[in-house]
Amino acid sequence: MNAALxxxxxxxRLAFRIGxxxxxxxxxxxxxxxxxxxxAGPEQAALSRVAAGTIWTAALLACLLSLDRLFQADLEDGxxxxxxxxxxxxxxxxxxxxxxxxxxxxxxxxxxxxxxxVMLALPEGALGTLTxxxxxxxxxxxxxxxxxxxxxxxxxxxxxxxxxxxxxxYVPTLIFGAQATERAGLSLDPGPALLFLGxxxxxxxxxxxxxxxxxxxxxxR
Amino acid sequence: MELxxxxxxxxxxxxxxxxxxxxxxxxxxxAVLRGPNGSGKSSLLRVLGGLIPxxxxxxxxxxxxxxxxxxxxxxxxxAGHQDAVKPALTVRENLAGWAEMFGRPDRxxxxxxxxxxDALAEDPAGWCSAGQRRRLGLARLLVVDRPLWLLDExxxxxxxxxxxxxxxxxxxxxxxxxxxxxxxHVALGFGGPExxxxxxxxxxxxxxxxxxxxxxADPFLGEDWA
Numbered sequence: 001m002n003a004a005l006x007x008x009x010x011x012x013r014l015a016f017r018i019g020x021x022x023x024x025x026x027x028x029x030x031x032x033x034x035x036x037x038x039x040a041g042p043e044q045a046a047l048s049r050v051a052a053g054t055i056w057t058a059a060l061l062a063c064l065l066s067l068d069r070l071f072q073a074d075l076e077d078g079x080x081x082x083x084x085x086x087x088x089x090x091x092x093x094x095x096x097x098x099x100x101x102x103x104x105x106x107x108x109x110x111x112x113x114x115x116x117x118v119m120l121a122l123p124e125g126a127l128g129t130l131t132x133x134x135x136x137x138x139x140x141x142x143x144x145x146x147x148x149x150x151x152x153x154x155x156x157x158x159x160x161x162x163x164x165x166x167x168x169x170y171v172p173t174l175i176f177g178a179q180a181t182e183r184a185g186l187s188l189d190p191g192p193a194l195l196f197l198g199x200x201x202x203x204x205x206x207x208x209x210x211x212x213x214x215x216x217x218x219x220x221r
Numbered sequence: 222m223e224l225x226x227x228x229x230x231x232x233x234x235x236x237x238x239x240x241x242x243x244x245x246x247x248x249x250x251x252a253v254l255r256g257p258n259g260s261g262k263s264s265l266l267r268v269l270g271g272l273i274p275x276x277x278x279x280x281x282x283x284x285x286x287x288x289x290x291x292x293x294x295x296x297x298x299x300a301g302h303q304d305a306v307k308p309a310l311t312v313r314e315n316l317a318g319w320a321e322m323f324g325r326p327d328r329x330x331x332x333x334x335x336x337x338x339d340a341l342a343e344d345p346a347g348w349c350s351a352g353q354r355r356r357l358g359l360a361r362l363l364v365v366d367r368p369l370w371l372l373d374e375x376x377x378x379x380x381x382x383x384x385x386x387x388x389x390x391x392x393x394x395x396x397x398x399x400x401x402x403x404x405x406h407v408a409l410g411f412g413g414p415e416x417x418x419x420x421x422x423x424x425x426x427x428x429x430x431x432x433x434x435x436x437x438a439d440p441f442l443g444e445d446w447a
Contacts (some may be wrong), residue, residue: 077306081303081305221233
């Protein structure tokens with residue numbers, strides 16, 4: 001447990017140092033979200049129809065862009081050898097690093113989402129559900145992304161490959177997340193969609209650490 | 222505790238890197254691994270570190286086999302070509318991170334002092350010269366409690382004084398009953414039994430063997446998915 005916390009602290013520290021890109025995911029999220037009114041025009045009714053989908057898509061992309069160095073940097077500088085030799089099983093190390101990724105990407109954008117929601121004229125009643133849905137759904141984005149990041153750790157400029165591998169797997173989270181938010185905006189019960197969203201996250205939590213650790217072991221050979 | 226290996230072979234990407242490597246290193250001994258470029262010294266160290274499963278042969282450390290995986294790796298420290306240094310963190314943060322992860326945060330100051338890094342401790346590691354980076358990489362060995370040290374050309378880019386300090390560190394480790402295996406081309410200032418790897422035969426591997434090797438080495442092809 002101590003080893004996991006040490007790894008988590010190290011990754012958080014790195015994220016906020018030069019080249020770490022911690023706050024950049026959030027900046028990208030806000031900018032990507034702001035492109036929608038520029039493209040779709042300022043008409044409120046049109047915006048509010050696409051608001052939920054736009055916010056979720058922006059969240060997806062922001063997560064994805066910060067993922068490609070999750071394991072690659074550690075593989076290149078030899079840190080991954082030491083993580084593999086350390087007292088923490090590789091699966092635990094994946095969880096610690098994924099948690100660090102979520103804390104620096106998923107959590108900030110969940111907290112900032114209401115700002116974007118107001119700018120995109122999301123119906124007021126949906127604000128709470130949007131935040132809740134992002135809080136439930138974004139861990140899945142980090143977890144599933146970690147598997148892609150582990151698979152592409154040894155590939156130079158693997159960012160595009162990572163996107164192609166991971167984006168299709170983000171679809172369930174996108175569908176149920178946007179669905180929950182939209183239903184809340186229409187004053188319908190978002191409960192079922194939120195439950196499915198939670199199920200996707202739990203499934204990712206159960207599978208991703210093992211899949212990512214297996215991929216890392218291959219990269220270490 | 223004794224490191225014994227018999228008939229070790231290693232395949233990477235379907236190519237035989239080495240085979241039939243046997244060695245025996247007793248507690249308190251520092252073995253020196255020699256061989257021309259490409260003869261598989263680094264690969265042998267990674268096999269002994271439990272990072273690459275051997276294609277053939279066995280190894281035991283203190284009577285316990287390498288097949289144990291996790292339990293084997295928990296007794297090994299590997300100082301490879303890369304120093305695992307994060308330029309954005311300070312020298313102390315770099316070392317303290319590993320010390321906390323391996324459970325010995327109390328040893329950081331001692332390790333920094335031993336390798337003459339105390340004056341740099343609060344500087345970003347990105348400011349370090351190649352030799353200072355290497356010293357920081359080697360200082361990791363002192364903040365973990367591992368009986369088997371695997372050293373891959375540890376003295377590259379070290380000056381004479383630092384090489385001597387490092388030799389002292391390895392000797393102290395051995396005096397305390399530890400084992401070291403160091404791959405090198407130069408004189409290290411320490412060393413017991415010598416292990417020689419022969420140059421790899423030139424030319425491509427024959428097609429059938431290569432294919433079979435690739436299937437065995439590739440965990441996706443090697444496993445029975447049906």
